[in-house]
Amino acid sequence: MIEILNHLGYGLQIALVPINLLYAFIGCLVGTLIGVLPGIGPAGGMALLIPLTYGKEPASAIILLAGIYYGAMYGGSTTSILLNVPGEAASVVTTLDGYQMARKGRAGPALSIAAIGSFIAGTIGVALLMLLGPPLAKVALQFGPAETFALMVFGLSTVTSLAGKSVRKGLVATTFGLMLATVGSDLPTGIIRFTFDIPKLMEGVDIIVVAIGLFAVSEILSSAEEMRAGEFLVEKVSRIWLSFQDFLQSIGAILRGSFLGFFIGVLPGAAHVTASFLSYTLEKRLSKHPERFGQGEIRGVAAPESANNSAACGALIPLLTMGLPASAVTAVLYGALLMTGVRPSPFLFQKHPDVVWGLIGSMYIGNVMLLILNLPLVALWVKILRTPPRWLFPIVLAVSFVGVYSVNASALDLLLATLLGVVGYFMRRLDYPLAPVILGLVLGNLLEQALRQTLMISGGSLDIFWRSPIAITLFVLAAAVVALPKVLYRSQSKLEVET
Amino acid sequence: MKRAERIGAAVVLLLGAGYLWDALLMEDVTIGDPLGPKVFPVILGGLMAMLGISLLIRPVDGSPPRPLTASSAYALVLALLLCAYGLGIEWIGYPAATFLFLLAASRLLGEKSWVAGLVIPLALSLGVFGLFTRVLDIPLPLGLIGKLME
Numbered sequence: 001m002i003e004i005l006n007h008l009g010y011g012l013q014i015a016l017v018p019i020n021l022l023y024a025f026i027g028c029l030v031g032t033l034i035g036v037l038p039g040i041g042p043a044g045g046m047a048l049l050i051p052l053t054y055g056k057e058p059a060s061a062i063i064l065l066a067g068i069y070y071g072a073m074y075g076g077s078t079t080s081i082l083l084n085v086p087g088e089a090a091s092v093v094t095t096l097d098g099y100q101m102a103r104k105g106r107a108g109p110a111l112s113i114a115a116i117g118s119f120i121a122g123t124i125g126v127a128l129l130m131l132l133g134p135p136l137a138k139v140a141l142q143f144g145p146a147e148t149f150a151l152m153v154f155g156l157s158t159v160t161s162l163a164g165k166s167v168r169k170g171l172v173a174t175t176f177g178l179m180l181a182t183v184g185s186d187l188p189t190g191i192i193r194f195t196f197d198i199p200k201l202m203e204g205v206d207i208i209v210v211a212i213g214l215f216a217v218s219e220i221l222s223s224a225e226e227m228r229a230g231e232f233l234v235e236k237v238s239r240i241w242l243s244f245q246d247f248l249q250s251i252g253a254i255l256r257g258s259f260l261g262f263f264i265g266v267l268p269g270a271a272h273v274t275a276s277f278l279s280y281t282l283e284k285r286l287s288k289h290p291e292r293f294g295q296g297e298i299r300g301v302a303a304p305e306s307a308n309n310s311a312a313c314g315a316l317i318p319l320l321t322m323g324l325p326a327s328a329v330t331a332v333l334y335g336a337l338l339m340t341g342v343r344p345s346p347f348l349f350q351k352h353p354d355v356v357w358g359l360i361g362s363m364y365i366g367n368v369m370l371l372i373l374n375l376p377l378v379a380l381w382v383k384i385l386r387t388p389p390r391w392l393f394p395i396v397l398a399v400s401f402v403g404v405y406s407v408n409a410s411a412l413d414l415l416l417a418t419l420l421g422v423v424g425y426f427m428r429r430l431d432y433p434l435a436p437v438i439l440g441l442v443l444g445n446l447l448e449q450a451l452r453q454t455l456m457i458s459g460g461s462l463d464i465f466w467r468s469p470i471a472i473t474l475f476v477l478a479a480a481v482v483a484l485p486k487v488l489y490r491s492q493s494k495l496e497v498e499t
Numbered sequence: 500m501k502r503a504e505r506i507g508a509a510v511v512l513l514l515g516a517g518y519l520w521d522a523l524l525m526e527d528v529t530i531g532d533p534l535g536p537k538v539f540p541v542i543l544g545g546l547m548a549m550l551g552i553s554l555l556i557r558p559v560d561g562s563p564p565r566p567l568t569a570s571s572a573y574a575l576v577l578a579l580l581l582c583a584y585g586l587g588i589e590w591i592g593y594p595a596a597t598f599l600f601l602l603a604a605s606r607l608l609g610e611k612s613w614v615a616g617l618v619i620p621l622a623l624s625l626g627v628f629g630l631f632t633r634v635l636d637i638p639l640p641l642g643l644i645g646k647l648m649e
Contacts, residue, residue: 048635166559168550172511175547179518182543186536189528193536194521217581221574224608229570391619394604397581398597402627405588406637414585422578429565430507448539452532460533 004130007353011361014354020063023056024362027067028369034068035075035087037403042072042088044407046332050339058340059358063366065336066359069329070122070366073312074374077114077305082107082384083396085216087403089207090308092438093276095215097293097300104296105235107382112242113250113298114305115374121258121306122367125313126360128262129320136314137321140266145453146464150474151267152447155274157478159436162281167482169432177440178447180205187449200412209404209413210420210441214434216400217421220393222428227389234389240379250302253283261307265314272311273442277435279307313363320348320356503566504558512551519544573607580604592642597624 014020034045046068053061076087081098094114101110143151160170183194184204195201226232257279264275283303284293293300312329319330323344337344342352349356387395404413424434458464465471522540580603587596601620610616631637641648 168554169559172547172550172554175543175550176514179514179540179543179547182540188532189530189536191526191528191536193525193540194518221577224577225568225570225574227608228573229568390605390608390610393577393608394601395623397604398584398601398623399627401581401584401588402593402597402631402639405593405639406631409638409640411585411589414588415582418578418581418585421581425574425578426507430503431559432507451539452534455533 011357014358015361031071100296108240125310181444213420218424257306265311276304508554515547
């Protein structure tokens with residue numbers, strides 16, 4: 001314990017050197033801007049700015065990039081809450097209740113709890129990273145393709161069962177997402193699937209195109225219609241700051257989200273997206289009023305925002321302890337480390353303590369900086385909502401489009417986003433949930449590859465799943481999650497009849 | 500509005516069946532890979548088609564979907580404007596397409612003043628173009644206007 005505190009002190013010393021403080025600040029600022037603009041996600045933003053790190057000390061370079069990473073996670077929640085525009089896949093969950101809060105005049109508390117939740121989660125995540133890093137890395141190593149497949153099945157079934165009123169409609173949405181993921185060339189064999197002979201579709205459908213189309217475009221199509229019918233109401237901002245009561249209501253969700261997010265973050269497979277979805281469904285399951293979720297429940301913002309931040313810390317564990325990049329963002333960090341002459345390996349802690357502990361120290365400081373940077377901005381952001389809808393809607397669409405276009409410079413992506421906007425518009429009308437589509441799309445390829453790798457290892461026999469205790473546990477949990485809501489619902493209505 | 504539910508279920512069924520059909524026609528390669536690229540899509544298509552049939556036979560009961568009204572036309576026109584905008588970005592260039600889109604969409608949604616209606620789109624299209632091409636160094640197309648300026 002004392003040893004860890006010594007290391008942390010050493011890390012803080014490195015992070016508090018004025019030049020590194022400046023880099024952390026620049027990183028957070030640029031990251032926030034990248035997060036606010038839809039399209040360029042954290043990984044893309046970091047890759048764009050790698051040139052800034054040329055010729056810098058390894059510790060400084062990594063501090064700058066990590067700042068961008070955190071800043072982008074923070075910034076992504078802002079547009080999700082204010083405009084229903086998810087900047088990246090993980091903030092899709094934040095739109096569900098965040099945007100409803102904004103429409104009810106509670107954008108300020110929503111933004112504040114996102115910032116505070118991220119801060120608490122970030123701090124917990126860093127602490128867990130220091131304490132549990134090496135032992136957890138061993139657990140993560142046990143996750144072969146079979147366990148990864150089971151984990152993703154568990155994630156998908158949880159979200160499917162809790163996203164809407166009907167499990168069948170949730171399953172339609174999940175399957176639709178998985179189908180979208182199969183578009184493009186199949187990685188192991190190179191076979192082209194479901195591209196309708198359109199060359200640009202060979203690389204697959206970009207997640208951001210689907211997120212913007214299904215959420216932002218369809219929301220604005222529906223809102224434009226409501227506005228013209230005289231039904232679109234945005235309540236006046238009642239109070240900008242979070243009340244103590246709001247905070248008390250959310251703190252449980254923040255803590256649960258932080259721990260859950262961290263542990264899922266360590267595991268392979270789009271961890272921070274899964275973490276935000278799972279923590280949301282966990283809160284909905286625990287709540288006495290699950291029907292309030294999706295209507296502007298503050299815990300529905302606090303939980304996913306916390307989970308995705310602590311998952312970011314968890315995702316660093318495979319990189320720092322084993323030298324394995326397990327996600328897009330950590331892959332960019334991996335590349336940046338290589339360029340500064342540091343080779344990520346299982347010996348990173350011993351060989352380059354300045355980099356590892358400097359990074360951990362700067363995470364603490366970055367979290368404080370982001371909180372200080374973001375809370376005053378809340379008052380400014382909330383003013384955006386005073387823009388009259390006849391201007392707000394077209395501007396949001398135009399900004400979303402430039403974000404989508406900047407990803408691949410493809411006009412086809414814009415048409416796809418529009419088409420998905422129309423699909424989303426009808427899905428909303430018919431009460432099909434939208435969020436499972438995103439998780440299906442994010443996990444689709446990983447899920448299929450994990451299944452195929454598993455069967456390659458076993459030579460085609462399904463027995464391999466039954467020989468893994470982790471996989472069996474996850475499958476049982478997945479089945480329970482789908483079956484339970486019905487059982488619980490029945491026993492509840494029975495109780496009501498009896499009383 | 501049971502009918503709307505049924506149409507939705509029919510679309511789900513058609514999507515599943517069409518996807519399944521396409522998956523079955525796919526050529527199969529299974530070198531060292533017992534599943535190959537085909538099996539997973541076949542499972543997905545089959546599942547989707549079965550969900551469609553299930554929803555057709557026994558629709559979900561619950562709140563009825565909102566009926567389409569005359570104001571639904573605004574959503575449709577806005578979607579068409581977006582299509583035109585998407586196609587226009589590469590053809591007439593980002594600034595011009597954005598200007599026209601913002602102008603048309605704000606008119607559609609009820610902007611009456613021509614001064615605001617022209618000034619806001621002009622400022623925004625040039626502002627965003629400048630931010631992306633100059634500050635963030637992300638190229639955006641100039642299209643026809645770029646050719647004219649050469």
